Amino acid sequence: MKKIVPLSFVLLCVLLPSLLLAEEILVLGLFRDTAILRVDGKQYKLRVGERSPEGIMLVSADSEEAVLELNGKRSVYRLGSHISASFAAPKNAQALIRRDRGMYSVQGFINRQPIHFLVDTGASWVVLNANHARKLGINFRYEGTPGWASTASGQARVYKLTLQSVRVGDIVLKNVAAAVLEGNAPTTALLGMSFLNRVKMKREGEILLLQQKW
Helix, strand or coil: CCCCCCHHHHHHHHHHHHHCCCCCEEEEEEECCEEEEEECCEEEEEECCCECCCCCEEEEECCCEEEEEECCEEEEEECCCEECCCCCCCCCCEEEEEEECCEEEEEEEECCEEEEEEECCCCCCEEEEHHHHHHCCCCHHHHCEEEEEEECCEEEEEEEEEEEEEEECCEEEEEEEEEEECCCCCCCEEECHHHHCCEEEEEECCEEEEEECC
16 A cells, blocks of 8 residues: 655655755855855855855855855855854944034045045045055055046046955945045045945935945
């Protein structure tokens, strides 16, 4: 006599692999396009696009962070990140910027060096003056592409280049377009649209909330 298997059991067996969640996930190593993870005591070396048996996919990776996807959710993790049993995605990185005298200004970092920013949605790029660039160790005349830009004082020599990283609050973006103007203008570095276009912006009273898109 053939044993009848309940339909509910069959469905459970079909769906179970997609429902499995790792109990413990630890980011052990990060390299370009590669990440080393420890999942429930088992170690995996994943390349971009590969999945672990538990269904964790590596979306992107470099020496500082990895984007992991599980159950359709993508989140950014850094070296040593510990992921809980349900793989609950952490809140997206964010920055809270308070308005002062009608302007939004915030302490940030360029290439891991501190700098003060003025948020400027009218600026196409992150904009520095020559002194800012020198203090940050940026050889803009060597690294940049020369050109001209219109400023409040008239035409100014400008050098366009790409910054390795820009950080504001918990948000870290890489390869951010920037412009360095010769002279002392602008007196405060401008956090322009080359950064702002890559985050979500929301005004809440006197606070400007920036959130990383993933």
